[in-house]
Amino acid sequence: MTxxxxxxxxxxxxxxxxxxxxxxxxxLARLHAGTKASSLATTLALAAxxxxxxxxxxxxxxxxxxxxxxxxxxLASHAIGRTILASRLPANPRAAPNAPKNPHPNPPRPAx
Amino acid sequence: MILLALILILLSMLACLWRLRRPTIAADxxxxxxxxxxxxxxxxxxxxxxxxxxxxxxxxxxxALVGFxxxxxxxxxxxxxxxxxSS
Numbered sequence: 001m002t003x004x005x006x007x008x009x010x011x012x013x014x015x016x017x018x019x020x021x022x023x024x025x026x027x028l029a030r031l032h033a034g035t036k037a038s039s040l041a042t043t044l045a046l047a048a049x050x051x052x053x054x055x056x057x058x059x060x061x062x063x064x065x066x067x068x069x070x071x072x073x074x075l076a077s078h079a080i081g082r083t084i085l086a087s088r089l090p091a092n093p094r095a096a097p098n099a100p101k102n103p104h105p106n107p108p109r110p111a112x
Numbered sequence: 113m114i115l116l117a118l119i120l121i122l123l124s125m126l127a128c129l130w131r132l133r134r135p136t137i138a139a140d141x142x143x144x145x146x147x148x149x150x151x152x153x154x155x156x157x158x159x160x161x162x163x164x165x166x167x168x169x170x171x172x173x174x175x176a177l178v179g180f181x182x183x184x185x186x187x188x189x190x191x192x193x194x195x196x197x198s199s
Contacts, residue, residue, distance in 0.1 A: 004113040007161060011117030014154055017147050018124025021131045027139055030131070034143050038150035045157040049169060058166035065153070065173045072180040076146055079187040084139045086191050 006048035013041035027084050035077035042069050118158045125151045142186045149179025 020033025043066055050062040125148060132144040153172040160168035 003161065007114055007158060008117045010154055011120035014124045014151050015120045018127030021144060021147060022127045027137055027143070030140060031143050034147040038147045042150045042153050045154040049157045049160055052161050053166050055166065058169055061166065061169040061173060065169070065176055068173065068176050076180055076183040079184055080139055080142050080146070083187045083191045087137060
């Protein structure tokens with residue numbers, strides 16, 4: 001029962017991550033919503049698995065996965081954030097109207 | 113209840129696929145792929161809860177490894193190729 005509730009919470013936070021990826025206005029905000037909410041949701045799902053399967057191998061796997069997610073998710077989101085900043089485009093063009101002209105313009109993809 | 117959570121994961125995966133189709137800059141696709149790999153981990157954990165088998169947990173750990181490495185590789189690819197080669 002506790003495992004089911006934890007897994008339902010995980011599904012809710014995955015939904016929060018997906019909605020943030022669709023609804024938020026610029027890439028850094030999407031990075032914020034997507035990576036943090038989904039790593040929390042993955043941790044909740046793995047905690048549900050840890051409470052549901054009681055054998056030592058499953059507990060070891062779930063703990064190792066939680067540790068791996070907490071080690072690597074910040075590194076991956078940091079790398080993506082550095083890439084966004086290095087593209088020298090203000091993440092939201094309306095946020096910095098007086099910014100200097102971009103030497104490497106990164107035009108938005110035309111609507112297909 | 114677990115099925116309801118799996119349906120929520122499916123809906124959020126569809127949202128990420130929509131963002132993968134319509135990014136504003138190229139890094140949006142990397143973000144969407146990162147989130148999709150986490151959601152695949154969550155779905156595999158849900159399958160292991162439904163089946164009472166810990167086999168899918170090992171697949172979830174493998175997905176975590178592959179997702180992290182692919183995110184790092186894609187960010188290296190994006191930052192090593194500037195949008196225009198003019199300077």
